[in-house]
Amino acid sequence: MRFYETLYLLSPELSHDDYKAVLEKFNGIIEKNGGVVIRVDEWGKKDLAYRVRKFDKGFYVLLQFCGPPGITALLERDLRLDDRVMKYQTIKLKDKADPEQLKKEFGTQEEVESEEQKDETPEGASEIAEESVEEAEHGVQ
Amino acid sequence: MAYNRTRRTYHRRKICKFCADSTLKIDYKDPKTLRMFTTERGKIIPRRISGNCAKHQRMLTLAIKRARIMALLPFTTSVVR
Numbered sequence: 573m574r575f576y577e578t579l580y581l582l583s584p585e586l587s588h589d590d591y592k593a594v595l596e597k598f599n600g601i602i603e604k605n606g607g608v609v610i611r612v613d614e615w616g617k618k619d620l621a622y623r624v625r626k627f628d629k630g631f632y633v634l635l636q637f638c639g640p641p642g643i644t645a646l647l648e649r650d651l652r653l654d655d656r657v658m659k660y661q662t663i664k665l666k667d668k669a670d671p672e673q674l675k676k677e678f679g680t681q682e683e684v685e686s687e688e689q690k691d692e693t694p695e696g697a698s699e700i701a702e703e704s705v706e707e708a709e710h711g712v713q
Numbered sequence: 714m715a716y717n718r719t720r721r722t723y724h725r726r727k728i729c730k731f732c733a734d735s736t737l738k739i740d741y742k743d744p745k746t747l748r749m750f751t752t753e754r755g756k757i758i759p760r761r762i763s764g765n766c767a768k769h770q771r772m773l774t775l776a777i778k779r780a781r782i783m784a785l786l787p788f789t790t791s792v793v794r
Contacts, residue, residue, distance in 0.1 A: 579742065579783055581783060581784065620784040621744075621781070621784050621785055621786050621787040622784055622787050622788065624784055630784070632783075634742070659782070659783055659784060661779065661782055661783050663741075663779070
């Protein structure tokens with residue numbers, strides 16, 4: 573299993589339900605293809621450094637997962653075809669990774685975060701979401 | 714007329730910030746840190762000015778370029794908003 577992370581950028585016009593649906597969809601793709609989702613980090617609505625599709629803002633989602641080598645091709649095909657995804661980038665973090673061990677490293681964080689952010693993102697959550705993002709980043713390092 | 718050869722030869726020792734501070738990580742997801750190594754126009758500051766070591770400069774340029782792709786850092790600021 574390889575350890576990857578994909579950062580993708582969603583259109584800021586998505587409703588709360590649509591946003592959740594997109595997350596579910598991509599998590600589902602990984603699990604369907606023999607991968608394991610380690611952590612999903614929702615950064616919330618952030619300002620962009622330049623305009624993308626005439627939007628100044630967008631939802632960032634960081635998805636860390638393990639999977640067999642071909643899994644990124646499948647995931648990226650769907651990311652490319654989905655109109656709601658404006659940008660995406662996948663980076664390999666480790667060649668040989670043990671998903672169980674990684675889950676232990678990130679596991680507690682994942683549960684806390686996903687519960688905290690359920691009500692907050694995407695609407696009106698910029699401040700709180702950003703705070704938890706910063707915490708999460710320190711946690712990773 | 715002897716030409717003026719008084720070059721100002723006091724070098725300030727430049728230190729690679731990432732070598733000096735091991736808590737400082739290079740990560741494309743952290744635009745705040747990366748911004749310290751770009752000019753106001755968004756260009757990457759060269760090694761001879763920033764003083765970074767070759768290894769960290771390589772990692773830094775890669776991180777900046779990745780961040781640019783994801784709209785975390787600007788390619789340039791000449792675009793009128």
